Structure formats: structure tokens, C-alpha cells
Amino acid sequence: MPAIELLHRGEHTMTVCNSCRYCEQYCPVFPAIERRLSFAESDLAYLANLCHNCGECLYACQYAPPHEFGIDVPRTLAELRLASYEDYCWPAPLARAFRRQGPAAGVALALAFAAFLAGMAAWIDPEAVSSRRTDAAFYAVLPHLVMVSVFGAVAIFAGLALAVSLRRYWTAIAAPSQAPIDAAMVVGALRDGIALRHLHPSGADCVSGEERRTPWRRVWHHATLGGFALCFASTSVAALYHTVFGWEAPYGYTSAPVVLGALGGIGLAIGPAGQWWQRRRRDPALVDPAQHGLDHAFLLLLWLTSVTGLMLLAARTLPIMPVLLLVHLGLVLALFVMLPYGKFVHGFYRLLALLKSESEQ
Numbered sequence: 001m002p003a004i005e006l007l008h009r010g011e012h013t014m015t016v017c018n019s020c021r022y023c024e025q026y027c028p029v030f031p032a033i034e035r036r037l038s039f040a041e042s043d044l045a046y047l048a049n050l051c052h053n054c055g056e057c058l059y060a061c062q063y064a065p066p067h068e069f070g071i072d073v074p075r076t077l078a079e080l081r082l083a084s085y086e087d088y089c090w091p092a093p094l095a096r097a098f099r100r101q102g103p104a105a106g107v108a109l110a111l112a113f114a115a116f117l118a119g120m121a122a123w124i125d126p127e128a129v130s131s132r133r134t135d136a137a138f139y140a141v142l143p144h145l146v147m148v149s150v151f152g153a154v155a156i157f158a159g160l161a162l163a164v165s166l167r168r169y170w171t172a173i174a175a176p177s178q179a180p181i182d183a184a185m186v187v188g189a190l191r192d193g194i195a196l197r198h199l200h201p202s203g204a205d206c207v208s209g210e211e212r213r214t215p216w217r218r219v220w221h222h223a224t225l226g227g228f229a230l231c232f233a234s235t236s237v238a239a240l241y242h243t244v245f246g247w248e249a250p251y252g253y254t255s256a257p258v259v260l261g262a263l264g265g266i267g268l269a270i271g272p273a274g275q276w277w278q279r280r281r282r283d284p285a286l287v288d289p290a291q292h293g294l295d296h297a298f299l300l301l302l303w304l305t306s307v308t309g310l311m312l313l314a315a316r317t318l319p320i321m322p323v324l325l326l327v328h329l330g331l332v333l334a335l336f337v338m339l340p341y342g343k344f345v346h347g348f349y350r351l352l353a354l355l356k357s358e359s360e361q
Contacts, residue, residue, distance in 0.1 A: 114330025220274030227267020
């Protein structure tokens with residue numbers, strides 16, 4: 001549960017905003033505030049995840065610091081957002097993982113997984129890692145059944161943990177009196193979420209400082225999302241090739257899995273690097289320091305996963321292939337394990353918040 005002090009500050013901030021209403025056209029957060037007379041913990045969790053942290057309201061607010069009222073909507077909602085991840089996550093003891101993450105922890109976890117896979121490969125075939133292979137035979141390093149078993153188990157756990165946390169969040173924010181969810185609401189929420197419609201309230205450019213707007217924040221987000229989707233498509237097509245048609249890897253450079261994976265890897269190399277660069281240039285007043293480790297660990301793991309994947313594709317017929325493969329797989333496993341307890345969850349929480357916003361309108 002969020003700290004009582006944070007809940008009181010959130011309730012006070014929303015009450016002041018509800019009285020002022022100067023920012024009511026900026027994004028869906030403020031109309032949602034106006035539909036409430038009081039703000040329970042579930043209301044604050046809903047509003048926090050509906051916020052896209054565009055920052056426009058901070059610069060428009062007449063009560064923002066250094067005013068004695070100290071109304072800081074982006075910072076308050078950012079802190080409540082992090083608290084909501086912790087409050088609804090499953091298993092509950094892992095909630096602390098949200099605040100204990102950092103680039104070093106992510107890399108250490110990836111190296112631990114790589115060492116585990118190397119030990120497993122050496123146990124199955126002592127020559128698998130040390131041999132200087134030039135045939136791009138990934139499954140000769142780590143058998144297909146072993147890969148599927150390890151990654152399948154981790155993916156099932158991550159998917160279950162994410163599903164339970166989202167179910168808990170939706171149960172908390174869904175009011176019995178709200179309109180039943182229909183297909184049009186789902187389409188509207190997906191459209192706004194994927195297009196990042198509310199990343200800035202008045203057009204394509206995003207706030208990076210007072211009177212400073214650029215389109216890059218949206219560009220880097222879309223590059224990351226597109227890269228992630230293409231990599232997922234590549235893995236799905238490769239699984240179809242192997243299980244349905246019996247076509248075993250490695251696949252040709254012009255095959256669908258390789259082309260999709262290469263394009264996805266490029267997107268995931270550009271997007272996270274751009275987001276990291278954008279965060280460094282953004283006004284510190286718009287960034288919550290408590291989420292630095294969470295953001296940087298996720299961006300670094302995404303970037304390293306994509307870069308090592310592209311390196312593996314380029315060097316798959318070179319003797320260094322086994323080492324690159326194990327490092328890349330270790331990074332992917334670390335990313336999977338951290339998905340339900342990292343910045344990845346914010347996209348799903350925001351989609352559910354957008355869905356509730358659609359039902360309230």
C-alpha cells in the first residue's frame with residue numbers, strides 16, 4: 001500500500017486541481033478528476049496510470065513550486081504510479097524489486113543466467129561452448145528442447161505474474177456503476193495507447209522543458225514498441241517454421257524470421273538509446289528520481305538484448321558464436337524475469353486506465 005503521506009498528498013493535489021480546473025482540456029486525467037468528489041486509493045491509482053507525464057500541467061499551474069501550495073501533478077502521479085505497480089504485483093513479496101532495480105542489477109542478472117546456460121550446455125556436451133563452430137548451429141550449443149523448456153517456464157511465470165497484477169489493478173479501479181465494456185471502448189483505448197495520443201495534449205511535439213517541445217519522445221517510444229512487436233513476430237514465425245513445417249534454424253538471411261528479427265533489433269537498439277538520451281535532456285522537474293533505476297535498467301536490458309542479437313546474426317558463422325549466443329540468451333531471460341516487475345508493466349496499466357476512461361466518458 002502506498003505511504004499514507006503519499007495518499008494524503010495525492011488526495012490534496014487532486015482536490016486543488018478539481019477546484020481550479022485550469023488544465024481541464026490538457027489530457028483525460030483532468031476530466032476524470034472532475035467526475036469525482038473525493039479520491040480514494042483506487043482513484044489515485046487510476047489517475048496516476050492515466051497520466052502520460054507530458055508535463056504541460058506543471059508549467060501551466062499557478063500553484064506549482066515555488067508557490068507555497070507546492071502542487072506538482074506530474075511528480076505526485078509518478079510516485080503514485082510506482083506505488084500502484086508495487087501494490088498490485090504478484091507475488092507480493094517481489095514488490096520491492098521495483099525500487100531495487102538498476103543497470104548494474106540487470107546486467108548481473110543477465111550474466112548469472114548466461115553462466116547458468118553455459119553450465120547446462122557444458123553438462124550436456126562438454127565441447128558445446130569451447131568448440132570453434134562456424135556452422136551457425138545454435139541448437140548444437142544448447143538443444144532446442146532445453147531452450148524451449150527454460151524459456152517456456154520463465155515466460156509462463158512472467159505471463160502469470162503480469163496477468164494477476166493486471167487483474168488486481170482492474171478489480172481495484174473498475175467501479176460497479178461504470179458502463180459495461182464493449183468493443184468500441186477497447187478499440188478506442190488501444191488506438192489512444194498505441195498512437196500515444198496523450199503524450200502531448202496539443203499535437204505531435206512533446207514537452208521537454210518550459211517552452212521547449214520536440215517530437216522525439218514519441219518517436220523513440222514508437223521505435224521501441226515497433227521493435228518489440230517485430231521481434232515477437234520473428235520468434236512466432238520461427239516457432240511456426242520449426243513446429244509446423246519442420247524447418248530447423250539457422251534460417252537464411254532473407255527468411256521471414258531473420259528479416260523481422262533484424263528490423264526489430266534495429267528498432268530496439270534505436271528506441272531505448274533515444275529514450276535514454278531524451279531523459280537526460282528533459283527538465284528534471286518532469287522526471288521522478290525514484291524511477292531512475294526502474295527506467296534505466298529496462299532501457300539498458302532492451303538495448304543490450306537488441307545489440308547482442310544483431311551481433312549474433314552478423315557473427316553466427318564465426319567461432320565467437322557460442323559465447324554471443326549464451327550472452328544474448330542470458331539477457332533475454334533477465335528481461336523476461338524483470339518484465340512483471342519493471343517499467344514494461346506501465347504500458348498495460350495505462351491501457352487499462354484508458355479503457356476505464358473510455359467507459360466513463
